Amino acid sequence: MKILNNKKNILCLSLALTFLVLSCSNKQLSPSDLSLTANNASLNESLESKNRRLPFWGVDLKGFQVLDHDSNGVGATAEDHAKARIMTATSKKRMLDILDVIRFVINTPEFEEEMLSSNRKFRSARTTKGPVGAIKKNDYYDNKRVFETLQNVKYKITISKQKLSLSAAAVASVANEHLYLYPADNKLYKRENMFIALPNRDNWDGGGYLNTAYMGGVVLHEIVHNLGYTHGASSHDTVYGVQDVFLKVYNNKEWQAKYKTKLSQFTPYYSILHEDQLTFDTLAPTPKSQKNINEQIVENHSEYACQLNVDGTYNLIKK
């Protein structure tokens, strides 16, 4: 009886052990699950730690799009048209790297110092009201508040490659709601339908697009429009002012030496966040999209867009 019991016990124990081993084996034999979890964990950890280190400027990518099948460059060749209808993974990576640099610069104390410097004055180019007050055209902004709108904005942009005027470096919608006049926790800081359009001519594989300072300045210029700042103040233009602060800080040799290591530790950021975007080239849709700048402005509930020109001037495009 005792022996039988022992046998039973041994049998039960064996069964239990076998079950345990099988259970464990079963768990370990789900490599896709495990590796996914492990990857996600380390990915999130890494991005979260980067987020903690550089908490400001929550501009993120909604996606890339290519709208047109042809380029409007004078004397554009078949090859130019072919390039116009594709945004390569390499080009997309470059754009994400630009977003990395902007975010990094905005988080450094030198950017804040320059924004808040008493030598720096920003003037409103519009007369408008919002929940935290009103502002008239040519009134001076509070520098700290301008800086805070950049720090706190948290929205997603579509980066578009499309047929634009020959003089254009970039176009983006000027938001109707002026975030300067909204509290930082207002939902408008999280708008999700803004775009930056870049021309589909040659620049993508050469020229200014390869120059981080130039391109960062252009992209930031357009993002400042997305916050509701515009041109037209008689002096101390805010959009060019913020672009200038970015360039002054980024181009400073001491700043570059000081942050070389930290910048390299931060990057890549957006490329990790959007690594799925880097596994394929984005192509113009078939049939051809009919969406033009005016329609994009309407989609963004804006009245107009700013076209920043390659010569540094601008045009406001009304819908």
Ligand SMILES: [Zn+2]
């Ligand atoms: Zn502009």
